[in-house]
Amino acid sequence: MAQRPASAAVLVLHGGRETGTGPPPSGPLNLPGTRMLPFVRAVSRATRASGDEVLVRQVRYAHRGWNGARADPLHDAVAALDVLREEAGEELPVVLLGHSMGARAALRAAGHPLVRGVVGLAPWCPPGDPVTQLAGRDIVLVHSNRDRMTSPQATQSLTARARRAGARSCMVTVRGGDHAMIRRAAAWHRLTTALVTGLLGSGSLPGPVGAALALPPTAEPTEGTLDLDADLGPGPFQDRTGAAR
Template sequence: MAPRSPSAAVLVLHGGYENGTEPPPPGLLNLPGTRMRPFVRALRRATRAPESGPESGAGVLVRQVRYAHRGWNGSRADALHDALAALDALGEEAGGSGEAGGVPVVLLGHSMGARAALLAAGHPLVRGVVGLAPWCPPGDPVTQLAGRDVVLVHSSRDRITSPQATQSLTTRARRAGARTCMVTVRGGDHAMIRRAPAWHRLTTTLVTGLLGTGSLPEPVTAALGLPPTAEPTEGTLDLDRLRPRRGPAGLQPSP
């Protein structure tokens, strides 16, 4: 029997540092990578993703970017180049050419990884981006996000990256033609350790919703449908006010 191609894919991009040309440490010593492991496990459970490749059967592939360097490193933008190379490789693994019409991909990034995901979203395979505590410098472009679904999640207490900058990018991207939404996690933190179960549930719900294998919370769907002229506050939601949904991919009440 010929192997069945996956229906979609998720590419996970962990965080890093503003500067650092050395390679990330291996295994659990790579704390930004370790931080994303619960998210990867939750997504694989929710999507029944094959672990070893498309030969395992149809489903949703969940893959992780491997960075060559720990840092972004200014104009080198090392993490962005790694993300684009990973997208090309994912297209080949999924049986496509990496061109438009191949397997649809949702990018899931944290911090530096979210910045890389946002900038790599112009790749033809990308259909959406979920960014966690994203790093959103004010000069970063947004035109590559046109036609994409973009949901950014940020703690109101984050002291490493700016939730205000995230809201600004969400608004700028909407005006550039993206469908955008921001969700605020009250009482969270940059490392996503505080209220960790809520971060995991929300992220799984958002990713599966953008993939079409689950349902997005109604307020998120409404925010994604806002016109380009909407005010920043209209597209900003509070996690604790999202309506819970039933089902394995649904958003459950937060602790």
């Protein structure tokens, strides 16, 4: 039986370093890449269960770091999107799923014609990064309030700037989480899967997220910021405790 053509795709971009021109290690030694495997598996299971033919691929980096103006992972992301366009055509909707440096690359690559949305986990959002490329896209950023590697305040600021630039954007705070997404791991996985499949149309987007994405450009940053426990729970996105730790 011939395989049905893909109806959508998810590109997964793992984290990295601020600087580092050497290639990432391979296999399990690439810890940032390994960290995203549970997300890859969860999204793949969910899209299969929906009956949709969704490609889920991890982007391979040529270099470990962002490396200043070189923005190396951005070019890797764009190259992966161009490959998808060659394989599946101009109409393939793509959601970018990135963590930390990978989320920064996803946000910067969101102007590519295939991209419909970005889900950024613990994103690295420097204040001067552009947002005009996010116009017309759905942007959901998820950040722990205890993150010590990247700034949740910077994420909230970028969410508001993106909305003013024409994006549909919001932020979800995971109380008691951490940058590596190990604390409250199950909640991170379930929420991320719901966001990705919801943006693709393979599942239902959480109601409060949909409402936040519909806010007008003039909305205050706090209006577009949701709390996982207070606004989305209790429910399927909770871990076993159902509360911040």
